[in-house]
Amino acid sequence: MGTKTSDIEPPRLGEPYLLTPGPLTTSYAVKEAMLRDWGSWDNEFREMTHKMRTQLLALLGPGKSEYDCVPIQGSGSYCVEAMLGSFVPKDGKVLVLANGAYGLRAAQTMECLGRAYKLLNKGDYLPPRGDEVAAILAEDPAITHVLIIHCETSSGILNPVEEIADVVHAAGRKVLIDSMSAFGAVPLDVERTKYTAMVSSANKCIEGVPGFGFVIARTDELEAAKGNSHSLSLDVYAQWAAMEKTGQWRFTPPTHVVAAFLVALDAHEKEGSVAGRGARYARNRDVMVEGMRDLGFETLLADRWLSPIIVTFFCPASPAFDFHKFYELMRDRGFIIYPGKLTVVDSFRIGCIGQMDEHVMRKVVAAAAQALAEMGVNDASPPQAALDERKKLAA
Numbered sequence: 139m140g141t142k143t144s145d146i147e148p149p150r151l152g153e154p155y156l157l158t159p160g161p162l163t164t165s166y167a168v169k170e171a172m173l174r175d176w177g178s179w180d181n182e183f184r185e186m187t188h189k190m191r192t193q194l195l196a197l198l199g200p201g202k203s204e205y206d207c208v209p210i211q212g213s214g215s216y217c218v219e220a221m222l223g224s225f226v227p228k229d230g231k232v233l234v235l236a237n238g239a240y241g242l243r244a245a246q247t248m249e250c251l252g253r254a255y256k257l258l259n260k261g262d263y264l265p266p267r268g269d270e271v272a273a274i275l276a277e278d279p280a281i282t283h284v285l286i287i288h289c290e291t292s293s294g295i296l297n298p299v300e301e302i303a304d305v306v307h308a309a310g311r312k313v314l315i316d317s318m319s320a321f322g323a324v325p326l327d328v329e330r331t332k333y334t335a336m337v338s339s340a341n342k343c344i345e346g347v348p349g350f351g352f353v354i355a356r357t358d359e360l361e362a363a364k365g366n367s368h369s370l371s372l373d374v375y376a377q378w379a380a381m382e383k384t385g386q387w388r389f390t391p392p393t394h395v396v397a398a399f400l401v402a403l404d405a406h407e408k409e410g411s412v413a414g415r416g417a418r419y420a421r422n423r424d425v426m427v428e429g430m431r432d433l434g435f436e437t438l439l440a441d442r443w444l445s446p447i448i449v450t451f452f453c454p455a456s457p458a459f460d461f462h463k464f465y466e467l468m469r470d471r472g473f474i475i476y477p478g479k480l481t482v483v484d485s486f487r488i489g490c491i492g493q494m495d496e497h498v499m500r501k502v503v504a505a506a507a508q509a510l511a512e513m514g515v516n517d518a519s520p521p522q523a524a525l526d527e528r529k530k531l532a533a
């Protein structure tokens with residue numbers, strides 16, 4: 139097992155690397171898989187759907203027998219909405235644990251669904267911890283489910299899912315996980331953390347193209363979800379029941395995206411599955427973070443919380459630094475970076491996922507060094523306010 143860096147080749151079509159957490163840089167083989175058409179009714183496509191569901195479940199390891207996989211058309215947010223609307227009964231109540239944009243989006247989704255929820259908002263990046271979740275659950279017996287964001291992609295923090303799930307289960311409540319940007323690269327043992335359902339999508343760590351997401355849920359919870367959904371198209375139970383019966387998606391499936399995803403799944407397996415993929419991403423992060431720190435950049439998060447998915451850096455304090463200029467200069471060198479999402483201080487993000495290895499990450503750092511030089515920034519260290527902000531995390 140482990141990383142086979144030789145399998146990573148530069149984008150053949152000359153496009154820039156996407157240092158973004160999905161859509162991300164995919165292999166040529168993944169793109170090439172989309173060069174033909176499939177009939178959604180045809181047996182060949184039904185077999186493709188079946189194979190995909192089976193391969194995704196296989197990533198759960200030995201605990202998989204109690205789970206099933208239900209793909210849903212749309213982007214990741216459609217799946218989050220489908221999960222919340224399908225597994226939370228109309229009289230249920232969700233504790234949404236937020237420390238960034240995706241947690242807040244889940245709370246907004248509950249608002250749209252018109253179902254009860256409580257929001258624990260930790261701000262831009264502080265992790266929700268087990269003891270505070272336990273206290274809220276003890277105080278509010280109406281809460282039936284807790285939604286945890288696995289990797290909060292807006293800061294790149296890897297939240298302590300197991301710690302939180304343990305207290306949720308101890309309190310007799312159910313766990314829902316948005317593992318969108320972590321599934322396939324960060325292990326989550328279903329024998330230990332028996333979640334009710336989790337969601338991810340095609341264009342994150344499995345390295346497919348965008349177009350659908352998938353729910354992985356306990357089969358007994360899928361059965362119990364009948365009649366819960368507010369929506370026709372986002373009803374996970376109905377999609378599952380129809381797929382079990384006919385092998386088909388209920389409505390037009392993203393056929394080409396599924397074909398590409400199957401190629402991506404095979405590559406994921408060849409790389410050593412979750413461990414192999416996670417090792418390459420962790421190496422990408424380590425090489426990139428070390429290089430950026432050598433240039434004077436500082437990460438928002440201490441090493442303990444840094445995910446192997448995406449890293450937030452503070453913008454330098456130097457008045458010569460301008461993010462838009464930096465973005466353009468990085469783009470000129472073949473790298474698309476991502477603006478930050480912090481509310482308090484200026485930041486930007488660099489993703490570690492997609493068809494990239496440590497050699498690419500070294501080039502990213504070299505490009506950043508050139509961009510700084512061209513802007514006339516000779517010190518990339520952040521303003522004091524950023525460092526003060528970061529101190530809060532040390533607690």
Ligand SMILES: *Cc1c(COP(=O)(O)O)cnc(C)c1O
Pocket residue numbers: 159160213214215216218240287289290291316317318319339
């Ligand atoms: C990508 C992502 C989503 C879904 O975003 P879409 O733009 O709808 O694909 C949800 N949660 C997290 C944590 C994500 O990283």
